[in-house]
Amino acid sequence: MFETLTIDGLPPYKSITIxxxxxxxxxxxxxxxxxxGPGLPVEVGSPVTIKAGADLLLTGQVRDMNPGHDAxxxxxxxxxxxxxxxxxxxxxxxxxxxxLNKDLAAIAKExxxxxxxxESDGSLPVxxxxxxRTGETLFSxxxxxxRGRGVLIYDTPEGKLKLATKPEGTHKGGLILGxxxxxxxxxxxxxxxxSKVKVRGQATDGTAKQQLxxxxxxxxKGVTRSRTLIIPHEGETTLDRLKSRADxxxxxxxxxxxxxTIRVTGWRDAGGKIWxxxxxxxxxxxxxxxxxxxxxxxxxxxxxxxxxxxxxxATLTLADPRALGGENPRGKxxxxxxxxxxxxxxxxxx
Numbered sequence: 001m002f003e004t005l006t007i008d009g010l011p012p013y014k015s016i017t018i019x020x021x022x023x024x025x026x027x028x029x030x031x032x033x034x035x036x037g038p039g040l041p042v043e044v045g046s047p048v049t050i051k052a053g054a055d056l057l058l059t060g061q062v063r064d065m066n067p068g069h070d071a072x073x074x075x076x077x078x079x080x081x082x083x084x085x086x087x088x089x090x091x092x093x094x095x096x097x098x099x100l101n102k103d104l105a106a107i108a109k110e111x112x113x114x115x116x117x118x119e120s121d122g123s124l125p126v127x128x129x130x131x132x133r134t135g136e137t138l139f140s141x142x143x144x145x146x147r148g149r150g151v152l153i154y155d156t157p158e159g160k161l162k163l164a165t166k167p168e169g170t171h172k173g174g175l176i177l178g179x180x181x182x183x184x185x186x187x188x189x190x191x192x193x194x195s196k197v198k199v200r201g202q203a204t205d206g207t208a209k210q211q212l213x214x215x216x217x218x219x220x221k222g223v224t225r226s227r228t229l230i231i232p233h234e235g236e237t238t239l240d241r242l243k244s245r246a247d248x249x250x251x252x253x254x255x256x257x258x259x260x261t262i263r264v265t266g267w268r269d270a271g272g273k274i275w276x277x278x279x280x281x282x283x284x285x286x287x288x289x290x291x292x293x294x295x296x297x298x299x300x301x302x303x304x305x306x307x308x309x310x311x312x313x314a315t316l317t318l319a320d321p322r323a324l325g326g327e328n329p330r331g332k333x334x335x336x337x338x339x340x341x342x343x344x345x346x347x348x349x350x
Contacts, residue, residue, distance in 0.1 A: 001266045002312050003303055009048035010078065011041045013305050018050065018057055021298035022154050022278040022324055025139045025161065027082045029058055035076040040067055048080045052267060055274055059083055059159035083159030086114045087138040097132035104145055105163055111138055117160035124149060148233055148241060150248040150325050152278065167280050167295055167326050173270025174282035175262050186260040186288040192253040195223040199246045201233030218246035220254060248325065255323025260288060263315045267301050275299050275314045278324055294318035295326055
């Protein structure tokens with residue numbers, strides 16, 4: 001179905017593609033514009049908001065402009081970035097560069113010197129101390145801590161940073177071969193999977209072995225030969241944090257080992273919601289061996305302004321829900337997509 005777009009801050013468009021990912025802090029849009037008259041109708045840095053009907057899709061500003069012409073025609077292509085681009089490129093300004101006894105969301109708000117805005121989906125563990133590195137951006141300082149907490153960092157349609165610990169919801173209707181799937185492909189890989197992931201760290205308090213040489217090992221039974229990865233724990237070490245870090249590393253490896261790319265006509269699910277990253281969706285496509293829940297890692301929404309509804313498409317990149325911290329889907333997909341139903345963690349104090 002053709003989408004009625006409202007693009008404040010830009011002239012009429014010829015085509016548009018909007019990309020968002022659960023693993024990136026900045027969503028972007030590439031827009032080919034209708035341009036008439038002398039000069040350029042927009043400037044780099046100009047504020048832009050994009051809506052599909054009543055649904056906000058992007059809040060940001062013009063990032064790049066590419067004007068051109070030949071003897072008979074003119075062109076103007078622009079890229080638009082979410083407001084969160086400043087969280088990935090600008091250094092944090094903070095009087096002390098240190099935050100004590102706050103969780104990651106509170107740390108983010110403390111260091112949000114650009115006023116981007118922070119959202120979180122739930123409670124996060126309190127960090128005894130977080131120290132800002134010289135010149136560090138807001139995203140980079142949060143990301144190195146988030147790796148040890150199983151937290152994703154991406155943007156919202158309002159241009160804020162979102163700290164997410166689980167999928168946001170489940171799309172209605174699903175993606176079904178013969179119903180709404182235009183084309184599909186899949187990739188199966190062993191890259192990123194290890195028979196054992198060991199996480200090692202130290203605590204600031206205590207002198208026993210478990211404080212000085214704490215180690216947790218998580219196993220992926222789906223890897224049949226010896227493949228070991230050793231990860232230093234980020235931040236203050238406790239048994240629970242070591243286990244969570246090891247569990248997160250194995251789950252991500254398992255989840256990312258089986259991915260699919262599916263294109264559908266239209267931007268919305270059966271309930272009218274625009275396809276969104278970090279949402280679950282039921283997928284049934286026997287030709288690529290998938291039958292079960294998948295999580296949407298990224299979405300690319302495209303539309304031609306002067307075309308029929310077939311020019312309005314969504315391309316979804318999907319993975320096992322564990323790739324983004326979700327649970328085992330327990331579907332009936334091909335054995336090639338199989339992964340351990342339970343990840344075991346053992347504590348060692350070498």
